[in-house]
Amino acid sequence: MKKKIKKIGILTRDCAGINAAIRAVVRSAYSSGIKTIGIIRGYEGLMENNTIELNSRSVSGIINRGGTILKTARAKKFHSKEGQKKAIETIKTNQIDALVVIGGNGSLTGASILSSKYSVSVVGVPATIDNDINGVAMSIGADTSVNVALDALDKIRDTATSLERIFVVEVMGRDCGYIALRVGLAGGCEDVIVPEKKINIKEISKEISEGSIKGKMSWIVVVSEGKAKAADVGKKITKITGLETREVVLGHIQRGGRPTAYDRMLAARYGYYALELIKKGQTGRCVTLRNDKLSAIPLSKAIKKKDIRVGDYYKLIKLLT
């Protein structure tokens, strides 16, 4: 039976666009007369009863800010029965009728546990720069991170061109080549090394050697952190070609920063829809888009491994080099 929702909780991980999603959830709840409390420091706060009341005003001026106003932390203890019991206590103590969990794989796995094992009403909102949530074409934060990485790459290209140098640029993405492939194509890079494709440094080095004979002296090879380290790739290229390389690890700059318009809009839509699902009693789900229309999939599906294909992206990168 559908229960009357009076209060919801929000728990987050961290990436650009999450604040915009918090704002959307809080204000959608407010317009339906539902109270909101924020869980501070993610699952750790849920176990430690670390919460804060949120209202329409507490989310003003955050739509353009990266990170999460609620802070977040890794919470290994939540994997234990004891940790989960403490989380349930916090939910009961605070009279939380439903929870919105905004984050990536780990956060949504926690949401799925709360929903399936403890019958907590939970809705997941996908937010991760890795864009590796199964059944979800676009997660909040992925577009910003591609744009941040592209901005850095464009700067690197200036130097690569001026000094006729080979650069190996390492991007984030955990086990997913999403960022690398998008940045590779949008940045006009010569090659991309991703977890989804067999690595062939000999082939890349051969292309570089042949190119250098014809006078092409500047190259950018993007490498996804889940496949190799920029330093190792650079060393191997130098060993085979005899040419100097420079390595850049973009790291955490890709996770922060001002969210793009796309991520803010996605956050607004996902946040609003999470509330709609809660009001309809359709929980245990993760919001997504199908043909640009808001829709939802079971959390149990969202936490499965995503089948990622390099497909057209890799082919195009090579064709346009």
Ligand code: F6P
């Ligand atoms: O999942 C997001 C992500 O930024 C990955 O791309 C990266 O591998 C990882 O988190 C880094 O985690 P941490 O911030 O804990 O070092």
